[in-house]
Amino acid sequence: MKKNILKPSIAVVSLTCCEGCQVAILDLGARFLELTANVKIGDFSLLEDKPEEAEYDIVFVEGTPLTAENVSRLKDLRERSKFLVTIGACACLGGIAELKNYQDKEQRLKYVYKNVEGIENPDIEPVKNYVKVDLEIPGCPINNEEFLWAVKELLAGVVPKIPQRPICYECQLKQNECLLQKGLPCLGPSILGGCGATCPSNNYPCDGCRGPLRGANINNFNESLRNIYGWSQQEIDLIMQRFGMLDDSYPSPPSIRGKMEIKKIEK
Ligand code: SF4
Ligand code: SF4
Ligand code: SF4
Numbered sequence: 097m098k099k100n101i102l103k104p105s106i107a108v109v110s111l112t113c114c115e116g117c118q119v120a121i122l123d124l125g126a127r128f129l130e131l132t133a134n135v136k137i138g139d140f141s142l143l144e145d146k147p148e149e150a151e152y153d154i155v156f157v158e159g160t161p162l163t164a165e166n167v168s169r170l171k172d173l174r175e176r177s178k179f180l181v182t183i184g185a186c187a188c189l190g191g192i193a194e195l196k197n198y199q200d201k202e203q204r205l206k207y208v209y210k211n212v213e214g215i216e217n218p219d220i221e222p223v224k225n226y227v228k229v230d231l232e233i234p235g236c237p238i239n240n241e242e243f244l245w246a247v248k249e250l251l252a253g254v255v256p257k258i259p260q261r262p263i264c265y266e267c268q269l270k271q272n273e274c275l276l277q278k279g280l281p282c283l284g285p286s287i288l289g290g291c292g293a294t295c296p297s298n299n300y301p302c303d304g305c306r307g308p309l310r311g312a313n314i315n316n317f318n319e320s321l322r323n324i325y326g327w328s329q330q331e332i333d334l335i336m337q338r339f340g341m342l343d344d345s346y347p348s349p350p351s352i353r354g355k356m357e358i359k360k361i362e363k
Pocket of ligand 1: 113114115116117118158159183184185186187191192235236237238
């Protein structure tokens with residue numbers, strides 16, 4: 097990261113997604129607008145439609161590279177940017193779209209489209225599987241406070257480091273009653289913190305939208321979930337598919353495609 101950029105050029109680019117992470121950024125309101133006074137914005141579809149800059153200092157990418165057009169846009173942006181940041185579960189993990197990787201994807205396509213001829217139906221991969229990623233800001237949507245902090249650090253020439261702490265760390269700081277101890281399927285101990293334990297604070301177990309905590313021993317955690325709470329590995333894997341973190345959680349991802357049954361887990 098180059099230091100002392102006077103007026104850096106940035107872009108916030110959407111691939112295939114709901115654009116909810118862009119909305120989270122706009123929710124910062126005046127604080128985000130203050131930030132934009134110090135940068136040149138080349139692309140930010142929800143904010144304004146400006147001509148592209150030839151080169152960017154920082155590009156933020158949300159969404160999944162799903163279509164050939166997405167992949168080509170992503171590779172072009174990578175070539176023209178000094179620093180590329182993925183924002184949100186779609187870009188960092190594959191997101192909700194990755195659910196179909198674990199099912200019969202041809203069958204899923206037929207559920208959606210009457211005529212499937214000519215429709216692309218690739219496996220879903222996170223951005224890092226296509227281009228080099230310099231920083232990941234996870235979540236579905238992103239925590240906009242974390243985003244603001246990270247942008248300020250980047251503009252000061254510092255590459256921010258998201259603390260590797262589990263969701264439980266923030267959950268316990270808030271003195272929440274532990275849902276896992278009550279027998280609910282909370283993935284908090286194995287998930288990267290930084291969201292302020294949003295879900296458990298609202299009495300809902302963590303489904304892992306921020307992805308796996310680096311160094312977490314997922315096999316041991318799963319073993320505890322099976323032995324203490326009596327969940328099957330299939331039930332645990334089904335939760336871990338939700339935001340695309342299943343294949344990111346194991347050194348060698350289990351071969352489960354086409355074998356998963358859709359079944360509701362009571363929460
Ligand atoms: S990570 Fe979530 S909020 Fe962000 S674009 Fe993807 S689905 Fe939408
Ligand atoms: S509710 Fe979940 S996140 Fe909170 S302490 Fe228990 S296991 Fe951890
Ligand atoms: S508690 Fe878990 S699922 Fe909820 S926002 Fe945080 S990381 Fe995402």
